């Protein structure tokens with residue numbers, strides 16, 4: 001073997017890379033929340049008031065850390081990803097708290113208190129690391145901690161951990177209104193994200209209360225299991241020495257059965273359709289929200305189909321997740337199981353759509369002609385309608401062709417794309433029964449047609 005040389009990464013270059021590992025704001029918050037859940041928090045408070053210098057504070061009342069533990073946990077790669085962890089520990093890489101924070105803020109303040117221990121605080125300041133080209137953290141004394149303006153009240157009596165993200169580049173445009181609206185948008189998006197990605201922690205006996213700017217978050221069940229019209233599909237389990245994967249198929253109710261609030265909570269009808277597919281949970285925490293993982297194509301008729309997959313954290317070696325916990329690698333053995341589960345929910349979803357289609361066929365004025373063999377669907381005026389025959393009979397034979405020609409054009413010009421888009425995005429606004437016929441009535445009265 002040749003001579004070995006130790007090559008330390010350059011801290012100032014390394015940190016610039018870590019800031020760009022690809023976390024979205026929501027993913028970053030999710031990684032921090034993972035730590036609070038793992039610390040058995042009962043309450044989690046996210047606080048970010050509008051301000052000239054916006055900051056984001058995330059506090060939990062979990063078991064907290066001692067000064068030594070905190071200092072060690074500030075190290076990037078503080079834990080071995082191959083270590084066996086508690087089942088409820090959502091961590092794996094020993095880096096989330098740092099990498100998630102660096103991708104949002106240039107300053108990370110972590111304050112923590114464990115029961116029976118004194119409060120402690122460590123700070124990463126990216127500008128200091130770049131200036132000194134060293135992995136430096138700043139440690140504060142108890143007195144100095146008390147002077148942190150954003151310090152949370154939770155430490156007055158109990159235990160827990162607070163992260164403060166300061167000096168946030170995304171809120172640093174020269175125009176104050178842009179910064180304010182960017183923060184407001186992030187908060188709205190964060191609420192939706194957390195209420196779906198952590199929905200299984202927000203309910204039940206051991207639930208965690210989530211607060212964002214003092215508003216309590218409600219869980220959003222992506223399968224709408226409590227709504228009218230929901231159908232539970234088949235279930236299956238796959239056993240391995242490290243644990244078992246549970247699979248449960250869900251067919252959502254058709255959107256005509258849902259309230260506007262429910263549709264909104266799921267991001268609108270288009271979003272519901274886009275998010276058909278697999279919902280993969282790692283230790284009850286959602287990692288993959290929809291998509292068929294290359295095993296099936298998204299389709300209009302499959303949009304009500306969702307497959308819940310529960311993978312325990314003990315199976316990370318088989319279904320490895322990435323540092324941001326935003327994807328899964330599917331090994332061939334598991335792909336096979338997933339593929340087997342797909343056909344039934346897609347069929348179930350199709351049935352709900354076809355059923356509605358046949359309901360609408362029972363209409364005296366329009367025929368819906370669905371020719372499956374030739375893969376052609378046409379909407380046609382019903383020529384055998386009684387009112388229509390009476391009208392045709394009233395016309396002179398030589399004039400009938402004009403009416404037919406007009407009706408042909410009417411059918412050919414049916415604004416199908418617009419109807420589809422409106423029914424997909426705002427079905428409750430489509431009110432055909434409320435057409436204003438005043439113009440027709442006026443023309444009739446004034447004998448415009450002679």
Ligand SMILES: Nc1ncnc2c1ncn2[C@@H]1O[C@H](COP(=O)(O)OP(=O)(O)OP(=O)(O)O)[C@@H](O)[C@H]1O
Pocket residue numbers: 031034035036039060062063064065073078079090091092093094095096097098160161
């Ligand atoms: N809110 C918290 N309460 C108590 N301990 C915490 C908290 N946040 C982090 N820690 C401790 O700090 C350690 C490092 O956290 P970090 O998120 O960087 O890595 P991880 O959770 O171990 O793994 P991953 O990179 O997969 O998130 C955790 O393992 C945990 O022991």
Ligand SMILES: [Mg+2]
Pocket residue numbers: 031034035090091092095096097
């Ligand atoms: Mg973590």
